[in-house]
Amino acid sequence: MPERIGSRLLGVVGHPVTVALLVAFGLGAVVIALTGGDPLAAFGEMLGGGFTGSGLRNTLSRTIPIVGMALAFSLAFRSGVLNLGGEGQMLMGALFGTMAAIVVPGPGPLVVVVAVLVGAAVGAAWALLPALGQTVFQVPLLITSLLLNYVARATTSYLVRYPFGEPGAAFASTVAVPESNRIPDFQFLGGGISISLFFVLGLVALLAVVYRRSVFGYETAMLGHSGPFARYGGVDVERKTLVVMAFAGAIGGLVGSHLVLGETYRYIDADMIAQTGFAWTGLMVSLLAYNRPVPILFAGLFFAGLQIGGFAMERSTKVSWQLAEVIQALVIVAVVSRLAVTWRRRRRLGEETGPPQPEMEAAHVGEV
Amino acid sequence: MTTELELRGITKRFPGVLACDGIDLTARRGEIHCLVGENGAGKTTLMSILYGLFPPDEGEMLVRGRPVRFNSPLDAIRLGLGMVHQAFKLFPSLTVAENVIFREEPAKLGWIDRKGAVARVRELADAYGLAVDPTAKVEDLPVGVLQRVEILKALYRDASILILDEPTAVLTPQERDRLFDVMRRLRDSGRTILFITHKLAEVMAVADRITVLRNGRAVAELDPAATTPEEISRHMTGRDVEPVRAGPSPSLGDVVLSVDALTVAGVHGLPSVSEVSFDVRSGEIVGIAAVAGNGQTELVEAIAGLREATAGTVTLRGVDITHLDVAARRRAGMCYVPEDRHRVGTAAAASVSENLLMGYQRTDTMKRGAWLRRGAVHTHAHRLREDYAIRVSGIDVAAGTLSGGNLQKVALAREMTHEAPLIIAEQPTRGVDIGAIEFIHTRLVAARDRGAAILLVSAELSEIQSLATRILVMFEGRIVAELDPDVADEAEIGLHMTGGRVAGA
Numbered sequence A: 001m002p003e004r005i006g007s008r009l010l011g012v013v014g015h016p017v018t019v020a021l022l023v024a025f026g027l028g029a030v031v032i033a034l035t036g037g038d039p040l041a042a043f044g045e046m047l048g049g050g051f052t053g054s055g056l057r058n059t060l061s062r063t064i065p066i067v068g069m070a071l072a073f074s075l076a077f078r079s080g081v082l083n084l085g086g087e088g089q090m091l092m093g094a095l096f097g098t099m100a101a102i103v104v105p106g107p108g109p110l111v112v113v114v115a116v117l118v119g120a121a122v123g124a125a126w127a128l129l130p131a132l133g134q135t136v137f138q139v140p141l142l143i144t145s146l147l148l149n150y151v152a153r154a155t156t157s158y159l160v161r162y163p164f165g166e167p168g169a170a171f172a173s174t175v176a177v178p179e180s181n182r183i184p185d186f187q188f189l190g191g192g193i194s195i196s197l198f199f200v201l202g203l204v205a206l207l208a209v210v211y212r213r214s215v216f217g218y219e220t221a222m223l224g225h226s227g228p229f230a231r232y233g234g235v236d237v238e239r240k241t242l243v244v245m246a247f248a249g250a251i252g253g254l255v256g257s258h259l260v261l262g263e264t265y266r267y268i269d270a271d272m273i274a275q276t277g278f279a280w281t282g283l284m285v286s287l288l289a290y291n292r293p294v295p296i297l298f299a300g301l302f303f304a305g306l307q308i309g310g311f312a313m314e315r316s317t318k319v320s321w322q323l324a325e326v327i328q329a330l331v332i333v334a335v336v337s338r339l340a341v342t343w344r345r346r347r348r349l350g351e352e353t354g355p356p357q358p359e360m361e362a363a364h365v366g367e368v
Numbered sequence B: 001m002t003t004e005l006e007l008r009g010i011t012k013r014f015p016g017v018l019a020c021d022g023i024d025l026t027a028r029r030g031e032i033h034c035l036v037g038e039n040g041a042g043k044t045t046l047m048s049i050l051y052g053l054f055p056p057d058e059g060e061m062l063v064r065g066r067p068v069r070f071n072s073p074l075d076a077i078r079l080g081l082g083m084v085h086q087a088f089k090l091f092p093s094l095t096v097a098e099n100v101i102f103r104e105e106p107a108k109l110g111w112i113d114r115k116g117a118v119a120r121v122r123e124l125a126d127a128y129g130l131a132v133d134p135t136a137k138v139e140d141l142p143v144g145v146l147q148r149v150e151i152l153k154a155l156y157r158d159a160s161i162l163i164l165d166e167p168t169a170v171l172t173p174q175e176r177d178r179l180f181d182v183m184r185r186l187r188d189s190g191r192t193i194l195f196i197t198h199k200l201a202e203v204m205a206v207a208d209r210i211t212v213l214r215n216g217r218a219v220a221e222l223d224p225a226a227t228t229p230e231e232i233s234r235h236m237t238g239r240d241v242e243p244v245r246a247g248p249s250p251s252l253g254d255v256v257l258s259v260d261a262l263t264v265a266g267v268h269g270l271p272s273v274s275e276v277s278f279d280v281r282s283g284e285i286v287g288i289a290a291v292a293g294n295g296q297t298e299l300v301e302a303i304a305g306l307r308e309a310t311a312g313t314v315t316l317r318g319v320d321i322t323h324l325d326v327a328a329r330r331r332a333g334m335c336y337v338p339e340d341r342h343r344v345g346t347a348a349a350a351s352v353s354e355n356l357l358m359g360y361q362r363t364d365t366m367k368r369g370a371w372l373r374r375g376a377v378h379t380h381a382h383r384l385r386e387d388y389a390i391r392v393s394g395i396d397v398a399a400g401t402l403s404g405g406n407l408q409k410v411a412l413a414r415e416m417t418h419e420a421p422l423i424i425a426e427q428p429t430r431g432v433d434i435g436a437i438e439f440i441h442t443r444l445v446a447a448r449d450r451g452a453a454i455l456l457v458s459a460e461l462s463e464i465q466s467l468a469t470r471i472l473v474m475f476e477g478r479i480v481a482e483l484d485p486d487v488a489d490e491a492e493i494g495l496h497m498t499g500g501r502v503a504g505a
Helices: A002-014 A016-034 A039-051 A053-077 A086-103 A108-137 A141-161 A196-213 A215-225 A227-232 A237-264 A269-275 A277-288 A293-317 A322-349 A361-366 B043-050 B073-078 B096-101 B114-127 B143-156 B173-188 B200-206 B229-237 B296-304 B326-333 B341-345 B352-357 B374-387 B404-416 B434-449 B461-467 B490-497
Strands: A185-188 A191-194 B003-014 B017-028 B032-037 B058-063 B066-068 B081-084 B161-165 B192-196 B209-214 B217-222 B255-265 B271-281 B285-289 B311-316 B334-337 B422-426 B453-458 B470-475 B478-483
Touching (some): A053 A191, A053 A196, A053 A237, A053 A277, A086 A141, A086 A237, A141 A269, A191 A196, A196 A215, A215 A227, A215 B352, A237 A269, A269 A277, A277 A293, A293 A322, B003 B043, B003 B192, B017 B058, B017 B192, B032 B229, B073 B081, B114 B143, B143 B161, B173 B192, B173 B490, B200 B229, B217 B229, B271 B296, B271 B311, B285 B490, B326 B334, B352 B374, B404 B422, B434 B453, B461 B490, B470 B490
Parallel strands (some): B017 B217, B032 B192, B032 B209
Antiparallel strands (some): B255 B271, B470 B478
């Protein structure tokens, strides 16, 4: 059936994501050429550096927080809740998870479990603040969740400088987490990768099934499609908002705990503030993957590879690694503008905006 | 008479659908030209092409004898076309006057002349008997009033060709007659009116000429003086259609729904529903007749649990449900076909199957523990699609791609299959074609005959008259009359709907 393969191929080539990637790399090539570089060599280094050898190992390590934060974002966003507070939830979870790993006595593995659960709980609590603000006081969550990031930054900076800080340290940080209370690595390509990777893979699988197969997944998806429709069908909109925010915050807290217990082993203020970029990369990954877990995994792997490959590219071709970030951003801009074009076209057909148009034969492609 | 507008061989294809198939249409200056046809017949596509929303694949359009090509509605508006859309295209946060003057703002020294605008809009509203406060914010206005604003917008632009896409759906008979007077006045001043409607009585009342569309083709051009509603309906459907008569209720059973002194807050501190009391018994259809904006929407929402009641009680089968949430009310034995099927009754981006599941997702047939029974969900969707003849290529297709009538069948199929003791049907046939109306009415009567208590809210008096066992008339948030549909005629009901005063007098 050559036609079917042909049309599937056309579908892949014409897919907004493919188009976005081509546009992004095309524009990136123009930028490199304009600054006197060789685009093909640069891209070769970028892909080689990100997806082979130790580069692949680093990419996999970086996939953990990116995919984690993307899942946290997707969970809320597909339910129509725009949680921009990922970085705050991650920071709060990280600091309290770390403190738990430092102060809780007991056998190592048990302490790790308790510590990441504390991180998850604190992340969830932090996420519930804007959620409660919206459900109880009708303060838009979009704004409050974003602004609470600054509160979280200031709060964690203060705590790690004073009550939780290591006395006499050169920079603001906690003491190191005892070796027994760290998340272990497994060996891969001549180095260690945190076993958190498996938990992220598990979370991808779990959410993929929950989104598609569970009552919760159904009700939250309908809420994301239309609030009034979900409410009319008996979905408790306020409660669902609180629940998805709590879960999103919990995932953020888990990611934060991993970043310390599995990577740096002490909460270093400046370091963690830099890590907040993962929340925003995660947001982009989720957008690119239309909030679907399995595509999120691949998109997250791709973005992680771009970032790691960007460093390799800079080392060998003198093209700045920030180009990787530029390409990331271009991919998103291209995807979003493609969506906007589709939306505008649909709007011109009259099937969108406001109270939607009744009987619009134009759009009835689904009818027979 | 001279030809104002001519369409020749207009053809428009969409993936998998031939929406317009070589349609010819000629409208003369100073004529009311009715365009009738079932949903999916191509009316809206044809009007969208005419209004410049998208170009035809084939065919040409002539305005006053000159071939035209519209790249956007702005081109169409420049050549004197005006359209009153079926769905409202208004800015919710602006006032009526601001919406009406948008893009045509009266200016004074470079500033918008707001006073002048309000005065001009009020003048227009008074001249055509459209009761609208120009200074009211659009978001505070109920659906029926929004339609009047849309009509005012077109009138303000003084269009020479006016397209009215089912403008009468939310009007009382008196208001409708007044609109017809407006239309006739516009016609007599030399304008051309393209009037899209499903209602044959309206066609017979105002049309100077009738074009019938079916399956994308213009199948007949008729002279109203030389045709009958039956003939038009035959052209529309390709078969004979009998209006559904409910017939007598088999037997009245127990009280299912009891509403006692129910009061619901409204905007501006006035209650939208004041101390309304009534019962609905098993085996009867109670019709609520009201002009849009007289509290019937709020009353239904308060009964369904979507709006807080400020006083009074709602009892369902002996259980006080006044303060229960929607899910608990549904469990107590209620189903509800809402007025706004696009925003509330369905979710456009969700699949037909997902739309058909809503409200059942927590029943034991559809779930096991936290998980949906996928097989049961699919079987359910396939069965409803078949039972209700929902025309769709598959149950995984997004509901937003369905036409109005088919979408309503999705909402209706889902709600009716609950076999709930209480069915609330709000404007169940608005914007739906004759075939689907017949179908929906048959289903409602069948539900009544099996002993359901039905609360029917409709702006369509003929619907209430033919189906209801009793008619309650609401005006300004109160029930002002209880009438027997076999005794009361349209004029009497209409009189009560407007507060007992003769409209336009």
